[in-house]
Amino acid sequence: MTLRIGVIGTGAIGREHIHRITHKLKGAQVVAVNDVNTEQAQGVVRALDLEAKVYTTGAEVIQAADVDAVIVTSWGPTHEEFVLASIAAGKPVFCEKPLAVTAEGCRQIVEAEMAAGRKLVQVGFMRRFDYAYRQLKCVLEADTIGAPLILNCVHRNPEAPGFSGDMALTDSCVHEFDVLRWLLADDYISAQVIQPRRTRLCDDDSLQDPHVILLRTRQGVHISIESFVNCQYGYDIQCQVVGETGTANLPEPASVPVRREAKLSFDILVSWKDRFIDAFDVEFQEWIDATTRGEMTGPSAWDGYVVAMTSDACVKAKHSGQIEPIELPECPDFYTN
Numbered sequence: 001m002t003l004r005i006g007v008i009g010t011g012a013i014g015r016e017h018i019h020r021i022t023h024k025l026k027g028a029q030v031v032a033v034n035d036v037n038t039e040q041a042q043g044v045v046r047a048l049d050l051e052a053k054v055y056t057t058g059a060e061v062i063q064a065a066d067v068d069a070v071i072v073t074s075w076g077p078t079h080e081e082f083v084l085a086s087i088a089a090g091k092p093v094f095c096e097k098p099l100a101v102t103a104e105g106c107r108q109i110v111e112a113e114m115a116a117g118r119k120l121v122q123v124g125f126m127r128r129f130d131y132a133y134r135q136l137k138c139v140l141e142a143d144t145i146g147a148p149l150i151l152n153c154v155h156r157n158p159e160a161p162g163f164s165g166d167m168a169l170t171d172s173c174v175h176e177f178d179v180l181r182w183l184l185a186d187d188y189i190s191a192q193v194i195q196p197r198r199t200r201l202c203d204d205d206s207l208q209d210p211h212v213i214l215l216r217t218r219q220g221v222h223i224s225i226e227s228f229v230n231c232q233y234g235y236d237i238q239c240q241v242v243g244e245t246g247t248a249n250l251p252e253p254a255s256v257p258v259r260r261e262a263k264l265s266f267d268i269l270v271s272w273k274d275r276f277i278d279a280f281d282v283e284f285q286e287w288i289d290a291t292t293r294g295e296m297t298g299p300s301a302w303d304g305y306v307v308a309m310t311s312d313a314c315v316k317a318k319h320s321g322q323i324e325p326i327e328l329p330e331c332p333d334f335y336t337n
């Protein structure tokens with residue numbers, strides 16, 4: 001069976017996902033697309049050689065009789081509406097982060113999905129599908145370094161065009177908020193945000209850069225995340241777990257060590273597209289396979305809600321200068337099975 005997919009939002013990542021589904025992965029076909037910029041959507045259909053109909057609205061894509069499942073890759077503030085409409089139509093929906101721009105919006109999605117009685121929503125937290133993070137999780141689950149005590153993490157982007165205000169917390173660090181609780185099988189109880197000396201190499205005056213985010217988990221693990229979205233030199237993701245008997249580091253992306261002119265050098269990637277290209281492929285192949293079986297196995301609407309609660313607490317902590325509690329409700333049974 002071929003899963004027939006409708007895609008809403010044919011910008012940067014929408015186009016990437018359409019390309020991978022059409023030209024790299026198995027078991028699915030993009031049959032419908034929409035973007036508020038209709039010309040751009042038509043251009044993507046031509047450029048990627050799709051047999052897909054271009055619709056005027058996202059709602060029409062969701063309602064289309066030949067669309068089995070929906071992918072939402074439009075701007076963040078539109079996600080909630082499209083995810084709720086997909087649930088109402090009884091169609092599985094993959095939504096790029098954020099699930100909704102407010103925790104309240106995420107909660108409404110969680111409630112709508114539970115009322116629908118089956119899991120339909122997956123959120124685009126692709127790091128859970130990254131080979132390096134999966135290896136690190138295996139090391140922790142094998143109890144190789146004892147219980148985790150401290151995590152030292154780094155999320156550096158070379159530059160952040162279009163970033164303003166608190167986006168480093170709400171748009172960028174959301175990946176750490178998701179992947180670290182998955183890695184530890186734990187949840188956060190508090191957040192604190194430190195604002196170090198601000199880099200001069202930042203276009204937007206409203207953007208503090210870098211930040212240091214300190215999280216504490218239920219099990220007492222102390223997490224430090226350095227977020228530096230204008231670091232200039234590359235796209236650099238690091239994670240070190242300090243355990244009772246050793247440490248474990250996220251493997252670096254493979255690069256050929258070059259010895260030349262009295263120097264030893266390695267390449268550093270410059271874009272998230274390259275760093276997580278394989279993770280995106282695995283994420284979508286697993287989503288296609290699970291959706292075809294009638295299952296939903298990836299990051300859930302509940303995970304999207306927890307991440308939104310965490311970024312809300314970080315924004316609050318940044319502006320209050322205090323340690324702010326993260327008071328998560330109990331996870332409903334619906335999401336624990």
Ligand SMILES: NC(=O)c1ccc[n+]([C@@H]2O[C@H](COP(=O)([O-])OP(=O)(O)OC[C@H]3O[C@@H](n4cnc5c(N)ncnc54)[C@H](O)[C@@H]3O)[C@@H](O)[C@H]2O)c1
Nearest residue numbers: 009010011012013014035036073074075076078096097098
């Ligand atoms: N998982 C990741 O690592 C990752 C990476 C990049 C982007 N994203 C997320 O994906 C989403 C899209 O990001 P992008 O970089 O592709 O942005 P983009 O601006 O390149 O593309 C978004 C597209 O959505 C369209 N759009 C806006 N409102 C719409 C509406 N109501 N209906 C239909 N189309 C609409 C825009 O015209 C645009 O073409 C964002 O939420 C972003 O956070 C996730």
Ligand SMILES: O[C@H]1[C@H](O)[C@@H](O)[C@H](O)[C@@H](O)[C@H]1O
Nearest residue numbers: 155157171172173175229272
């Ligand atoms: O949308 C992107 C993407 O999610 C990247 O993975 C992250 O590093 C960026 O900071 C963010 O802006």
